[in-house]
Amino acid sequence: MKFAILVNEGPYTHQASDTAYQFTKAVLAKGHEVFRVFFYHDGVNNATRLTTPPQDDRNIVNRWSKLAEENNLDMVVCVAAAQRRGIVDEGEMKRNGKDATNLAPGFRISGLGQLIEAGIQADRLVVFGD
Amino acid sequence: MLHIINKSPYDRPALDSALKTGEGAILLIEDGVYAVAKGGAEEAKIKGAMGKFKFYALTQDLEARGIADRVMDGVTAVDYAGFVDLVAEHKTNQSWL
Amino acid sequence: MTTKQFMFVNRKAPYGTIYAWEALEVVLIAAAFEQDVSLAFLDDGVYQLKKGHNTKGIDTKAFEKTWGALEDYDVTKLYVDGDSLKERGLTADDLAIPVEVLSRADIGKLMEEQDVLLSF
Numbered sequence: 001m002k003f004a005i006l007v008n009e010g011p012y013t014h015q016a017s018d019t020a021y022q023f024t025k026a027v028l029a030k031g032h033e034v035f036r037v038f039f040y041h042d043g044v045n046n047a048t049r050l051t052t053p054p055q056d057d058r059n060i061v062n063r064w065s066k067l068a069e070e071n072n073l074d075m076v077v078c079v080a081a082a083q084r085r086g087i088v089d090e091g092e093m094k095r096n097g098k099d100a101t102n103l104a105p106g107f108r109i110s111g112l113g114q115l116i117e118a119g120i121q122a123d124r125l126v127v128f129g130d
Numbered sequence: 131m132l133h134i135i136n137k138s139p140y141d142r143p144a145l146d147s148a149l150k151t152g153e154g155a156i157l158l159i160e161d162g163v164y165a166v167a168k169g170g171a172e173e174a175k176i177k178g179a180m181g182k183f184k185f186y187a188l189t190q191d192l193e194a195r196g197i198a199d200r201v202m203d204g205v206t207a208v209d210y211a212g213f214v215d216l217v218a219e220h221k222t223n224q225s226w227l
Numbered sequence: 228m229t230t231k232q233f234m235f236v237n238r239k240a241p242y243g244t245i246y247a248w249e250a251l252e253v254v255l256i257a258a259a260f261e262q263d264v265s266l267a268f269l270d271d272g273v274y275q276l277k278k279g280h281n282t283k284g285i286d287t288k289a290f291e292k293t294w295g296a297l298e299d300y301d302v303t304k305l306y307v308d309g310d311s312l313k314e315r316g317l318t319a320d321d322l323a324i325p326v327e328v329l330s331r332a333d334i335g336k337l338m339e340e341q342d343v344l345l346s347f
Contacts, residue, residue: 003217006345008246008347015136015161023213027214030215040253040347041249080249117260119231119262124218125343125344126225127227130227147269150310151334221339222341222342223344226346227246227346227347
């Protein structure tokens with residue numbers, strides 16, 4: 001089965017990103033396919049590479065990047081939500097006159113159409129939020 | 131339909147809202163698992179709803195909160211793999227955020 | 228492109244959080260992708276539809292203009308839970324656009340029929 005996952009909250013403040021991560025891992029472990037993980041609202045904050053959580057705590061951003069790399073996942077951050085919250089890649093930096101980028105590896109910034117497409121292509125879409 | 135609830139019933143009315151809406155399966159995750167701890171004010175309501183809904187609670191969240199030893203009878207604990215199975219089994223799922 | 232039935236479940240009040248606003252942005256994209264879109268308003272979500280939002284004092288964009296856009300995008304299936312309205316002292320006359328007021332049970336049945344249920 002093809003799964004799509006929507007993450008609506010950022011790292012640490014809500015359990016949503018943790019639960020979504022564990023769920024995504026379990027989907028893959030069961031041999032299903034993850035079509036896309038889409039990050040919306042504060043969920044885009046899972047994609048900043050500038051976090052420094054305490055050494056003895058899980059590194060939520062890096063964990064997502066590693067999962068994506070090991071499983072060739074498509075992790076998409078909504079461009080409108082990213083612009084509001086300051087998650088920036090090279091393209092957005094140039095387009096909006098910013099002086100830095102902060103997008104973590106394994107994530108790409110794109111439009112809400114990617115979420116709709118995920119809803120269309122996947123057999124199941126699960127939402128994690130507040 | 132699978133209804134996924136992640137907030138404590140003592141904090142948010144999400145569980146109440148789900149209970150009013152159709153039937154099927156209810157999966158409690160994150161803070162939602164507090165709903166199925168024995169002896170709480172929610173117990174009677176949940177037992178009453180067991181005719182219409184099958185209740186599940188996520189093991190890892192029960193354990194994290196120290197209530198895995200006091201889950202109401204009739205509630206099935208599932209792990210993340212079981213969570214995936216529940217989603218696969220039900221054509222639709224709704225997260226009551 | 229495949230057409231699926233997308234239902235957006237709105238349960239949150241406007242302005243106190245951004246969910247209602249950003250949810251609407253997804254609705255418009257789903258409609259632009261020619262999906263079969265419906266919106267259900269339950270619990271505090273019904274407050275999103277209330278007439279007469281004047282948001283100047285909180286310096287935030289108001290919803291009412293966006294409801295007009297829904298019609299342009301052919302999004303006309305708007306369902307409101309009658310009990311949620313009543314609990315909050317509202318009637319259909321208080322709402323900014325025409326909606327279908329349904330019982331919670333009927334909304335539940337509609338939800339079961341959907342391919343994709345999105346909440347925010």
